[in-house]
Amino acid sequence: MPQQRPPFGVLLANLGTPQAPTASAVRRYLAEFLWDKRVVDAPRPLWWLILNGIILRTRPGRVAKAYASVWTDEGSPLMSISRQQQQALSSALKAEFGCDIPVALAMTYGEPSMEQAGRELRQAGVENMLVLPLYPQYSASTTAAVFDRLAKGLKACPHLPQMRFVNEYHLHPQYIKALADSVREYRAEHGSGDKLLMSFHGIPERYERQGDPYPSQCRATAVAVAAELGLADDQWLCSFQSRFGREEWVKPYTDATLEEWGKAGVKRVDVISPAFSADCLETLEELDVENREHFQHHGGGDYHYIPCLNVRADHIALMTALVKDHTQGW
Ligand SMILES: C=CC1=C(C)c2cc3[nH]c(cc4nc(cc5[nH]c(cc1n2)c(C)c5CCC(=O)O)C(CCC(=O)O)=C4C)c(C)c3C=C
Ligand SMILES: [Fe+2]
Numbered sequence: 001m002p003q004q005r006p007p008f009g010v011l012l013a014n015l016g017t018p019q020a021p022t023a024s025a026v027r028r029y030l031a032e033f034l035w036d037k038r039v040v041d042a043p044r045p046l047w048w049l050i051l052n053g054i055i056l057r058t059r060p061g062r063v064a065k066a067y068a069s070v071w072t073d074e075g076s077p078l079m080s081i082s083r084q085q086q087q088a089l090s091s092a093l094k095a096e097f098g099c100d101i102p103v104a105l106a107m108t109y110g111e112p113s114m115e116q117a118g119r120e121l122r123q124a125g126v127e128n129m130l131v132l133p134l135y136p137q138y139s140a141s142t143t144a145a146v147f148d149r150l151a152k153g154l155k156a157c158p159h160l161p162q163m164r165f166v167n168e169y170h171l172h173p174q175y176i177k178a179l180a181d182s183v184r185e186y187r188a189e190h191g192s193g194d195k196l197l198m199s200f201h202g203i204p205e206r207y208e209r210q211g212d213p214y215p216s217q218c219r220a221t222a223v224a225v226a227a228e229l230g231l232a233d234d235q236w237l238c239s240f241q242s243r244f245g246r247e248e249w250v251k252p253y254t255d256a257t258l259e260e261w262g263k264a265g266v267k268r269v270d271v272i273s274p275a276f277s278a279d280c281l282e283t284l285e286e287l288d289v290e291n292r293e294h295f296q297h298h299g300g301g302d303y304h305y306i307p308c309l310n311v312r313a314d315h316i317a318l319m320t321a322l323v324k325d326h327t328q329g330w
């Protein structure tokens with residue numbers, strides 16, 4: 001009996017993370033990540049010299065310590081949450097479509113690779129593939145990098161599946177509502193801060209000038225969440241974190257904002273990070289630890305970090321809706 005083919009398969013994509021919280025594993029990860037021209041577009045071979053001569057000699061040790069502080073029994077938080085999302089989405093799609101829909105996980109950098117995920121879907125008989133990068137806001141540095149890496153991974157594949165690609169979902173009503181509900185539920189249990197800071201991962205200002213829509217999509221997400229929550233203008237702000245390198249990044253900066261609010265005597269701030277679909281180093285360490293210390297060092301009061309959407313039921317329902325919307329006719 002020939003096995004029945006699934007109507008389609010889903011390739012869930014995210015950034016990737018080191019294999020271990022050690023300097024050598026972080027060096028391997030950063031070497032691949034920071035060599036991607038979509039991430040750092042500095043002219044070669046000068047960038048090769050800076051990356052290999054300075055950054056990969058100095059950064060991995062410090063960053064490995066930060067990873068070690070958030071590492072779990074299931075590994076890197078980003079990997080363990082991504083695996084849980086993969087399983088939860090797979091169950092939700094089975095319930096929605098009434099049959100097994102293969103869901104593979106792939107990372108742009110490191111493992112599981114695009115090649116591995118592609119092979120897994122092919123072996124499951126997938127002929128139609130939906131690529132769902134878990135980046136709500138489109139950026140060349142993330143979403144387009146998924147596309148590039150997937151295309152590279154499929155070079156050896158003689159018969160490509162039919163493909164569709166989700167570019168972004170920064171204003172999807174279920175995304176906005178899930179973010180707002182995560183704040184509402186948190187505040188119902190822990191009380192409300194004077195301010196809600198929506199801190200997004202940044203990119204260089206120059207990338208925005210060159211046409212990357214990411215910062216404007218982040219601002220639009222923040223406006224929509226504030227509207228959904230009925231916040232007044234002085235009750236929220238959109239800021240950008242995780243600066244890397246010497247040039248100016250999009251502003252306002254998260255750390256500078258928290259410093260200003262601390263000095264102004266803000267008694268309590270609540271912080272969410274809507275660009276991250278899963279908690280990771282940048283939220284659990286930079287936002288929940290470093291920026292908390294920064295705010296309080298400058299005179300700020302209570303600091304509440306509200307987790308990413310991770311495996312919340314409404315987040316999995318959003319992914320299911322994205323899959324349904326983009327697989328019409330398959
Ligand atoms: C959410 C979207 C992201 C955008 C946009 C983004 C752009 C971007 N990032 C760097 C440099 C680094 N980012 C690092 C970690 C990191 N970045 C994202 C997401 C986005 N990056 C995530 C989910 C993570 C965490 C990964 C994890 O393992 O938990 C790092 C590594 C850590 C460090 O060394 O500080 C770097 C470096 C650039 C240059 C950039 C845009 C040009
Ligand atoms: Fe990043």
Ligand SMILES: [Fe+2]
Pocket residue numbers: 242243281282286
């Ligand atoms: Fe960071």
